[in-house]
Amino acid sequence: MKSRKTARAVAGILLCAAGFWLVFPRSYRERTYLIPAGSCRLETTIIEKKEGAPQGTVLLFPGLVANKKVMAYLADGFAEQNQRVFVPDLPGHGHSPGPFTPQRAEDCGEALLTELMRRGMVELDRTILAGHSMGGAIALRVGAKIPVAEVVAISPAPMRSAHGVRPEMLLYPDPGPLPQRFVVIDGSLEPEPMRANAADLVASRKDETAHFVLIPGATHGSIIFDPRVVRAFQDWTAKTLQLHGTPGMPSLRQLYGALAGFAGLLLLANPFLREIVGGKQNGEKEEKPADRGNSLGWGRMALEFAVAAVVGVILLRFWNPLRAIRLFEGDYLASFLLILGIALVLMHLHLFREQLSGWSKGLGGALFGGMILFLLFTAWLDLSLYEAWLTPAKWVRFPFLFLAFIPYHIAEEICLLPSAPRGAARRLMAGLSLRLVAWGALAAGVLYLHSGEILMVLLTPYFVLLHVLQRRGMDIVRQETGSVAATAVFGAILLAGFCLVIFPVT
Numbered sequence: 001m002k003s004r005k006t007a008r009a010v011a012g013i014l015l016c017a018a019g020f021w022l023v024f025p026r027s028y029r030e031r032t033y034l035i036p037a038g039s040c041r042l043e044t045t046i047i048e049k050k051e052g053a054p055q056g057t058v059l060l061f062p063g064l065v066a067n068k069k070v071m072a073y074l075a076d077g078f079a080e081q082n083q084r085v086f087v088p089d090l091p092g093h094g095h096s097p098g099p100f101t102p103q104r105a106e107d108c109g110e111a112l113l114t115e116l117m118r119r120g121m122v123e124l125d126r127t128i129l130a131g132h133s134m135g136g137a138i139a140l141r142v143g144a145k146i147p148v149a150e151v152v153a154i155s156p157a158p159m160r161s162a163h164g165v166r167p168e169m170l171l172y173p174d175p176g177p178l179p180q181r182f183v184v185i186d187g188s189l190e191p192e193p194m195r196a197n198a199a200d201l202v203a204s205r206k207d208e209t210a211h212f213v214l215i216p217g218a219t220h221g222s223i224i225f226d227p228r229v230v231r232a233f234q235d236w237t238a239k240t241l242q243l244h245g246t247p248g249m250p251s252l253r254q255l256y257g258a259l260a261g262f263a264g265l266l267l268l269a270n271p272f273l274r275e276i277v278g279g280k281q282n283g284e285k286e287e288k289p290a291d292r293g294n295s296l297g298w299g300r301m302a303l304e305f306a307v308a309a310v311v312g313v314i315l316l317r318f319w320n321p322l323r324a325i326r327l328f329e330g331d332y333l334a335s336f337l338l339i340l341g342i343a344l345v346l347m348h349l350h351l352f353r354e355q356l357s358g359w360s361k362g363l364g365g366a367l368f369g370g371m372i373l374f375l376l377f378t379a380w381l382d383l384s385l386y387e388a389w390l391t392p393a394k395w396v397r398f399p400f401l402f403l404a405f406i407p408y409h410i411a412e413e414i415c416l417l418p419s420a421p422r423g424a425a426r427r428l429m430a431g432l433s434l435r436l437v438a439w440g441a442l443a444a445g446v447l448y449l450h451s452g453e454i455l456m457v458l459l460t461p462y463f464v465l466l467h468v469l470q471r472r473g474m475d476i477v478r479q480e481t482g483s484v485a486a487t488a489v490f491g492a493i494l495l496a497g498f499c500l501v502i503f504p505v506t
Contacts, residue, residue, distance in 0.1 A: 019261025038111030063133025067094030187218030341407025362481030
């Protein structure tokens with residue numbers, strides 16, 4: 001057992017070291033400025049090759065919940081053509097101050113282009129607007145108003161209520177006029193409504209001024225790291241700007257390094273967490289009478305979660321109690337989990353009283369461990385792949401989200417059996433399945449009650465990863481401390497932090 005722990009620790013350290021080696025240094029010249037753009041101040045990174053004169057300019061817009069850091073691979077693809085690439089954090093995203101609304105993001109994107117023109121940093125006939133998802137829609141809309149050389153829209157957000165996309169799901173209600181010359185690049189594994197809407201943008205053109213490229217096997221997220229996408233827009237751009245020669249391809253080592261470092265931290269997190277929460281003194285494995293009596297069947301738990309979740313979604317149609325937190329769709333998720341948690345606790349008041357009798361046990365260790373792990377992971381992501389380090393505006397919201405998530409995590413813990421080494425996998429699956437039931441209610445709210453909270457569906461892959469890692473950590477805390485309160489605090493810290501990283505400030 002000791003040799004296994006040693007091997008795990010060594011593997012974690014080696015992966016972290018490999019991650020640093022892959023991520024640093026960057027192969028391109030990068031400079032970052034805070035540029036005034038209308039009513040916004042957008043933190044903008046300029047990326048270009050270290051040698052050679054720029055042959056054009058690219059303004060690259062990130063998508064909703066994304067930021068300039070995660071767009072680096074696409075930016076490098078343009079830079080390989082000797083383009084000078086400007087990549088801003090849109091308002092409320094990354095390191096740019098809010099507030100965010102889709103319309104304000106478009107207005108500030110247009111204002112940024114105007115400001116760059118005023119400073120003589122771009123020439124319209126040598127300028128390309130590009131973007132992914134919401135950024136793709138912004139590029140199309142701004143490119144229709146300001147005559148740039150071309151627009152590259154990668155998986156653009158739908159702008160028409162068609163192919164199953166309902167009006168409340170749209171960030172922009174109408175595509176309006178389209179640019180003179182543009183290419184739309186989409187993935188074959190995009191949701192059908194989004195892919196069909198993207199294809200419609202090109203279908204109206206009967207000449208060679210618009211083109212649709214479908215990338216086999218690409219999803220909405222993976223497409224920004226796909227070399228085929230880079231080659232597609234390089235070919236299109238070369239024709240527009242009359243560039244000669246075959247440009248190089250950017251390296252994916254930054255992505256591989258980010259994943260290696262993340263995996264290394266995961267390997268180190270388990271023993272760190274066990275050490276911090278302290279375990280049971282002298283190897284005691286005491287079991288409370290209340291714990292032995294908690295024999296709720298999964299079917300009953302799933303039914304209770306489903307009923308409470310549906311009630312929560314219905315209530316949120318009329319009143320969002322946490323709207324004052326001002327996170328784009330994050331306030332909806334926080335309110336949903338608060339309502340769900342309170343309802344479940346009320347259903348099991350007797351278990352709540354019994355299992356929180358020793359509420360302070362392990363609480364300090366869980367609080368400290370949760371904050372340290374959150375800071376470590378966000379610091380690594382911020383260094384390598386995604387601007388995850390919280391701004392002051394987001395830290396101010398942290399305690400409110402944390403408190404809002406406490407009831408749900410307490411309810412989940414009192415419904416699940418205490419953690420034991422033999423039943424760890426079973427408990428993990430039970431917890432994840434209950435969350436799947438709750439998430440199903442959120443999806444139903446989008447599809448049938450027309451809540452418009454589309455991020456609850458689009459961000460599902462990222463929330464799945466979070467839930468697996470978070471629940472695993474919570475099970476370790478519960479196994480080591482036996483405390484419902486400590487486990488709930490640990491889980492609420494991770495979820496609150498994740499939501500503040502993902503959802504933009506409004």
